[in-house]
Amino acid sequence: xxxxxxxxxxxxxxxxxxxxxxxxxxxxxPVLYKTYPGSPAIGLPQASPCPRIPLWRLAAxxxxxxxxxxADFELLSRICVLSYGVTAKSGGSGHExxxxxxxxxxxxxxxxxxLAAVGVRELxxxxxxxxxxxxxxxxxxxxxxxxxxxxxxxxxxxxxxCFFITGIFFRCAWKYRKRALRYVLMDAGHLLENLILSLTxxxxxxxxxxxxxxxxxxxxxxxxxxxxxxxxxxxxxxESSPRPVNTAPVMDPLPESIRAAGRVSEKETSYxxxxxLYLHSRSLPAPDREAPDLLQSLGPVSEAWADIDPxxxxxxxxxxxxxxxxxxxxxxxxxHPLPADRFSRLLNLLVDSMRRxxxxxxxxxxxxxxxxxxxxxxxxxxxxxxxxxxxxxxxRLFKGYFLSRMASxxxxxDWLKNASLHFLFLTNLDIIDQxxxxxxYRYAMLTAGRLGQMIYTGATAxxxxxxxxxxxxxxxxxxxxxxxxxxxxxxxxAVGAVKRF
Numbered sequence: 001x002x003x004x005x006x007x008x009x010x011x012x013x014x015x016x017x018x019x020x021x022x023x024x025x026x027x028x029x030p031v032l033y034k035t036y037p038g039s040p041a042i043g044l045p046q047a048s049p050c051p052r053i054p055l056w057r058l059a060a061x062x063x064x065x066x067x068x069x070x071a072d073f074e075l076l077s078r079i080c081v082l083s084y085g086v087t088a089k090s091g092g093s094g095h096e097x098x099x100x101x102x103x104x105x106x107x108x109x110x111x112x113x114x115l116a117a118v119g120v121r122e123l124x125x126x127x128x129x130x131x132x133x134x135x136x137x138x139x140x141x142x143x144x145x146x147x148x149x150x151x152x153x154x155x156x157x158x159x160x161x162c163f164f165i166t167g168i169f170f171r172c173a174w175k176y177r178k179r180a181l182r183y184v185l186m187d188a189g190h191l192l193e194n195l196i197l198s199l200t201x202x203x204x205x206x207x208x209x210x211x212x213x214x215x216x217x218x219x220x221x222x223x224x225x226x227x228x229x230x231x232x233x234x235x236x237x238x239e240s241s242p243r244p245v246n247t248a249p250v251m252d253p254l255p256e257s258i259r260a261a262g263r264v265s266e267k268e269t270s271y272x273x274x275x276x277l278y279l280h281s282r283s284l285p286a287p288d289r290e291a292p293d294l295l296q297s298l299g300p301v302s303e304a305w306a307d308i309d310p311x312x313x314x315x316x317x318x319x320x321x322x323x324x325x326x327x328x329x330x331x332x333x334x335x336h337p338l339p340a341d342r343f344s345r346l347l348n349l350l351v352d353s354m355r356r357x358x359x360x361x362x363x364x365x366x367x368x369x370x371x372x373x374x375x376x377x378x379x380x381x382x383x384x385x386x387x388x389x390x391x392x393x394x395x396r397l398f399k400g401y402f403l404s405r406m407a408s409x410x411x412x413x414d415w416l417k418n419a420s421l422h423f424l425f426l427t428n429l430d431i432i433d434q435x436x437x438x439x440x441y442r443y444a445m446l447t448a449g450r451l452g453q454m455i456y457t458g459a460t461a462x463x464x465x466x467x468x469x470x471x472x473x474x475x476x477x478x479x480x481x482x483x484x485x486x487x488x489x490x491x492x493x494a495v496g497a498v499k500r501f
Contacts, residue, residue: 002276005441006429009488011273012179013474014411022177028267030171032109033133036261041136042123047078050201052319055461056345058200059454060352071161071238073122075202076115080130080137082198084113084191087325098133101324102190103456105183105470110171111191112228114140114164114221116149119243127220140222140258143249150245152216153209153233158245161236164221165191168228169278170268178271181278183470185442186491188231189449194324195234196356196450197457201320205237208358210443214282222254226270228262229278232446277438285436291366292435295386295395297428298369299484302386302395308351311344316463323461330465331415336497338420340379342462346495347387347394349458350423353451354389367432367443368490370451373422375403375496384481402480409476410469410492419465419496423455430486448491455493465498 002008069075081101088099100109113130115137117123127141149162165188172180172187192208199206210232217230253259295301318326350370358364371386382401385394407416416422425448432440452468459466469492477489 002273003280004429004433004438005277005444006433006486008181008273008277008441009429009474012182014179014472015475016473024175025267028265030108030168030174030264032171033131034112034129034168034261034264035131036129036138036258038257039138041131041134041138043134043136044077044080045074047074047081050078050082050321052322053201054313054317055320055323055458056313056317056349056352058197058320059349059356061200061356069203069238071120071204073120076117076120076123079195079198079202080113081135082201082321082324083195084111084130084132085135086133087327099328100132101327102187102194103327103329103453103468104187104190105172105468106175108171108175109187110167110169110184111188111231112166112168113191113195114166116145116162116164116220118144118146118160119238120161140254141220141249141251144246145220145248145251146245147248148216148220148251152213152220153235154212155207155209155235157237159235160238163195163234163236164217164230165195165232166221166223166228166230168262168264169274170227171264173269173271173274174265178273180271181274182445182490185231185445186449186452186468186470189446189451190453192232192234192446193353193450193453197320197324199234199236207235208364209233209235210358210364210446211284211439219251219253222258224259224262225278226275231442277441280438281442283437283439285439289363289435291363292428292431294366294369294426294428294431295388297431298426298487300384300397300482302397305388305391305393305395308347308392308394309344311341311348313345314341318461318463320457323457327456327460329467330498331467331494332499333415333418333465333494333496334499335376335418336420338377338496340377342464343377343380343421345462346455346458349454350451351387351389351392353454363436364443365447367427367436367440368447368451369426371424371426373402373406373424375401375422376420398482405480406477406492409480410472413469416469416494419494421495423452423493423495424481424489425451425491426481426483426487426489428484428487444490452491452493455495459495464495466493466495468493
């Protein structure tokens, strides 16, 4: 039985000498869009264009929120579309594929977005599911359920909107089998970062929650825990004087037609490793555990740290949301030096993202340490570096060019060696488990995905290619980076110049 994140990570590790063959079941692929037959969706209104805000200003929170605006259906539509909407289509003749604003491992899009809405003009109070294709909201429960959501989330102050991100496990397990929970959590982090940016762009105050009563929210949303899990919540203040929170309507079990909507294939396989860790991670840790210093707990330690110099964006950078709309996983890297100013802007963007809600120092953000492998970057000596977001510094651990060896550790994906750098998301699995228990694995993977999405968006804004990698020979990556036995590389995001067509 899997009872900790470390046990799950080890049980799902790749080893080049012990890889089992796997043929995808193309006769029973997962459906990529959750629908509710018999429950018509409410079409989303055409939203007004989002202000073209510099991404760097948005990430740094340099536009203070004085008074949250009143939410209406049009604003809600814009938030949903920016967070997880369709950004492009490929194919035709009944074989269309729709790209979304959030990155996804294998383009399987295992996540779903729900919301509890109260006081949104032109939309009745209730619990809704956001349908991506076609776009619309399906009403699951009618009424004001803030007493349920605020109790489940344990939010310190009243809120009018609450978004919930879930993951449908088999969508990823169809391809990645027992390893799929890694990607589901990272994809949830990708979507979470998009949601945070869309809310910030709308001048809405939001708080991010990885801790909540899983059972209460599963019942509220009508999801079956073996098929679909609630992974994170974002509570939003939309008005200065929200209506008083009253007793919620009777919360009867949702009908089978709704609860069965999480089944995405006629032939699904359950993996004990995923089910076991998800169930064990439903327990909440004690709220007063002090966050560990992972920078000192990975094995190698830097003795010399250099400041991260602040930089200004340049006029040619794509603003938000243009960068979001044009974001794609691009891996056709070319061996070309990365200008120092572009690297500095990415580094500042990442640090600013780590310092936002939930900030580094909070247990959510402290479950991951970040670093990078520098390849061909003007003014930066090749090597392995860690990032200190609190003091805005980088520290070099080892000199040398490691990108080719890391490409080998990433299932021999040679295109990775042509990138300019690899951003790394690391953790000490023993320490975070001792501090927060099995739920800490959610913290680490969600945070890694959230920061990875910001790098994707920032790279796109500068016209750079970017691609995230979660598939790697875990032991080889650990040995390459000199990590101790209990530490691991969770996620890698490569950035560099790409071919132009």
